[in-house]
Amino acid sequence: MTHVWSADLIASDEELPAPLLRKEVSLDTGHGRVVRAMLHVTAHGIVEPTVNGNPASDEVLTPGWSSYEWRLRYRSYDVADLLEPTSVIGLALGNGWFRGRLGWSGLNGFYGTELAALAELEVDFEDGHRQLVPTDTSWRAGPSSTLDNDLYDGQTIDARLESADWTLPGASLEGWTGVHVVEHDPSRLEPYIGPPVTRQQVVRPVKIWTSPSGATLVDFGQNLVGWLRFTLQGEAGTVITMRHAEVLEHEELGTRPLRTAKATDHFVLSGGVDVFEPTKTFHGFRYAEVSGWPGELSTSSLEAVVVHSDLRRTGTFECSDDMLNQLHRNIVWGLRGNFVDVPTDCPQRDERLGWTGDIAAFAPTAAYLYDVSGFLSDWLVDLDLEQRAADGLVPFVVPDVLKYMENPPDFPDPDSTALWSDAAAWVPWALWEAYGDRVALERHYPAMTAHARRVEGLLSPTGLWDTGFQFGDWLDPQAPPDSAFDALADPGVMATACYYRTLRRVVATADLLGNTEDAASFGTVADRVRDAFQEHYVDGGRVTSDCATVYSLTIEFDLLSADQVVVAGNRLAELVRGNGFRVSTGFAGTPFVTAALTSTGHLDEAYRLLLERECPSWLYPVTMGATTVWERWDSMLPDGSINPGEMTSFNHYALGAVADWMHRTIGGIAPLTPGYEQVLVAPLPGGGLTWAAASLESPQGPITTRWSTDDDGQLTLDVGIPEGATALVRLPGVEDVTVGSGQHRMTASRVAAPVG
Ligand code: BGC
Numbered sequence: 001m002t003h004v005w006s007a008d009l010i011a012s013d014e015e016l017p018a019p020l021l022r023k024e025v026s027l028d029t030g031h032g033r034v035v036r037a038m039l040h041v042t043a044h045g046i047v048e049p050t051v052n053g054n055p056a057s058d059e060v061l062t063p064g065w066s067s068y069e070w071r072l073r074y075r076s077y078d079v080a081d082l083l084e085p086t087s088v089i090g091l092a093l094g095n096g097w098f099r100g101r102l103g104w105s106g107l108n109g110f111y112g113t114e115l116a117a118l119a120e121l122e123v124d125f126e127d128g129h130r131q132l133v134p135t136d137t138s139w140r141a142g143p144s145s146t147l148d149n150d151l152y153d154g155q156t157i158d159a160r161l162e163s164a165d166w167t168l169p170g171a172s173l174e175g176w177t178g179v180h181v182v183e184h185d186p187s188r189l190e191p192y193i194g195p196p197v198t199r200q201q202v203v204r205p206v207k208i209w210t211s212p213s214g215a216t217l218v219d220f221g222q223n224l225v226g227w228l229r230f231t232l233q234g235e236a237g238t239v240i241t242m243r244h245a246e247v248l249e250h251e252e253l254g255t256r257p258l259r260t261a262k263a264t265d266h267f268v269l270s271g272g273v274d275v276f277e278p279t280k281t282f283h284g285f286r287y288a289e290v291s292g293w294p295g296e297l298s299t300s301s302l303e304a305v306v307v308h309s310d311l312r313r314t315g316t317f318e319c320s321d322d323m324l325n326q327l328h329r330n331i332v333w334g335l336r337g338n339f340v341d342v343p344t345d346c347p348q349r350d351e352r353l354g355w356t357g358d359i360a361a362f363a364p365t366a367a368y369l370y371d372v373s374g375f376l377s378d379w380l381v382d383l384d385l386e387q388r389a390a391d392g393l394v395p396f397v398v399p400d401v402l403k404y405m406e407n408p409p410d411f412p413d414p415d416s417t418a419l420w421s422d423a424a425a426w427v428p429w430a431l432w433e434a435y436g437d438r439v440a441l442e443r444h445y446p447a448m449t450a451h452a453r454r455v456e457g458l459l460s461p462t463g464l465w466d467t468g469f470q471f472g473d474w475l476d477p478q479a480p481p482d483s484a485f486d487a488l489a490d491p492g493v494m495a496t497a498c499y500y501r502t503l504r505r506v507v508a509t510a511d512l513l514g515n516t517e518d519a520a521s522f523g524t525v526a527d528r529v530r531d532a533f534q535e536h537y538v539d540g541g542r543v544t545s546d547c548a549t550v551y552s553l554t555i556e557f558d559l560l561s562a563d564q565v566v567v568a569g570n571r572l573a574e575l576v577r578g579n580g581f582r583v584s585t586g587f588a589g590t591p592f593v594t595a596a597l598t599s600t601g602h603l604d605e606a607y608r609l610l611l612e613r614e615c616p617s618w619l620y621p622v623t624m625g626a627t628t629v630w631e632r633w634d635s636m637l638p639d640g641s642i643n644p645g646e647m648t649s650f651n652h653y654a655l656g657a658v659a660d661w662m663h664r665t666i667g668g669i670a671p672l673t674p675g676y677e678q679v680l681v682a683p684l685p686g687g688g689l690t691w692a693a694a695s696l697e698s699p700q701g702p703i704t705t706r707w708s709t710d711d712d713g714q715l716t717l718d719v720g721i722p723e724g725a726t727a728l729v730r731l732p733g734v735e736d737v738t739v740g741s742g743q744h745r746m747t748a749s750r751v752a753a754p755v756g
Helices: 322-338 356-369 373-389 423-435 438-456 491-512 516-537 548-556 562-578 590-599 603-611 654-667
Strands: 010-012 020-026 034-044 046-051 072-078 086-094 116-125 130-134 140-142 146-150 154-158 179-181 189-191 197-203 207-210 216-233 239-245 247-249 252-254 264-268 273-276 283-291 302-309 315-319 669-671 678-681 691-698 701-709 714-721 726-729 737-739 742-749
Touching (some): 010 140, 034 086, 046 116, 086 116, 197 216, 216 239, 239 252, 252 283, 283 302, 315 322, 322 603, 356 373, 356 423, 356 654, 423 491, 438 491, 491 548, 562 603, 590 603, 603 654, 654 691, 669 691, 678 701
Parallel strands (some): 154 264
Antiparallel strands (some): 010 116, 010 179, 034 116, 207 216, 216 273, 216 302, 239 264, 239 283, 247 252, 315 691, 669 678
């Protein structure tokens, strides 16, 4: 709900690392009981609001990270139950994304150097009277027990400075100062479209031991994103230090992949019983190194708190192969770790940015696993804003902080870039397919078209997108560790293919929204691009640079004639076999390679590729004990050492995009029409699997599938379809059937997969 603001944005008169702001409020009398009390809050920085010392909500890291230049989101909390006749409204501020470090340049304060808060308590009484308590210069500011805080570097809390006094009416407030008004543009204020970030899960240590160097190490058994929490009493002034890392190397904490992110928290004991929880930072970690702990550290001493955007889990997948199940769990955890308000590349090093290409690859998978409609729509609003300010250019990252960074000389001048900028069209389309929400599609349409137009201007006279910088098939496993661009796929082929896909999506959207002029004009561009592609890159079904990625893209993006598809499919299968079923694709090809094999009749090769365990493959990290998806196919080398590349995360979702194929082709659930009013249930058993089960809480209700094969090769499929939906069920060797809502059982004798 939109709030009409009358409050001022206020900041402490004294510069503080994590200021507290407070206001004592006496409720108006003579108006009967309070019928409604809302606290609306936002900040430059992150803010934790309290009423009489009680948190106003269970959210953390609010108001998250948006393109603050044009959009500052706020939250509204029902605080009626927390109010007393005299109450204290408290606002605890931290640097967050506003003032903290962002990106690898080591710089901070891109959006400003002063933390500030905007809040308004709105109390409605029985007789219709409304009392407003806005932030203004009557508020007071003071220091907190947080001496240092940064999302990358960690937080320092000195419990000796903690006091509940400031949350009580009549507090003496010694050392507190006044506040001043900070100018800002109120037209930036908007409610969230997506969910806030909350604590999601508590994970206990599975092991504590002493490393060869004498360090105390803790293993949580899962690479996760959040922080450590503990309650402890010890001698006042004792300092406990916690360092975090995703992996071990040479039996010690492997912090090199964090680059300059310190990921270190310090806690100073007060002498009383202290509860520590560093909510003004977050870390991507599985392991922690604890020093200074008084007495013995045991598995019950501390816990990890997992935080991410509060998303509803919608999709599941399971099958008879435990390695595949672990891969799927890793993909889910990869999403959880990187959906902390912004869809990020990684959650641990000095980066954690909204890289557009990563989510362009991963959006269909995400939209099956969780309800990400609000989360990604919210992010797309920022994409649109950034793009408007940059003449249609979709930046590499959204929110775009790279524009404020002085980049190394070899870093490209930004312009639209295939796959990355295509997020403007591919992410809305993934949402449309998953949720069928026309209003959302309409909202994102201007970004889609602006991107398509911008790229049209970048085409060379041939009609190919073979100009300018491309990330290309980023992190193709053949690329050397220090040169992720060096892919087998020709960048022009990759970029032109991606642009053609974008154009088809733009044309389809224009048609859907009744924008016939756009549909016709983008349709003409699409035809021209396809003709150019055919003329310059295709030779009888062979495609320039002749590698798995170019065949995957051309087959899946419809750039070939029916005859050429057969040749290209055979060539793709030949390449996949020739490579010993090891993966040979990067960010661009990986989401499509199994689908391209399947649709050209090479299901066995698709399964062999998915089930391969030697490096590089999807299951290689599983053999190495991975609990999330890695950035590189070989983030950890077979000898257990960390890839020497400077960019080596163990929690990157992009290569997990293969789960989309697992859901559609193994689980057998795909939308036949956007939003699953019509479902395509077409599982294709293979790879030696004896059963698989999938489920999806679709917008129509729950869809379930479960198939199994018996020793005679008979396939039995159970399908559940919700009210209001129908399913086209397609089993190998059997006529298609359409079924309505309810539970259905079907059988087939398992035969070779059909080409379709
Ligand atoms: C990020 C990637 C991103 C890439 C593009 C990396 O540093 O982690 O995931 O897409 O840069 O260059």
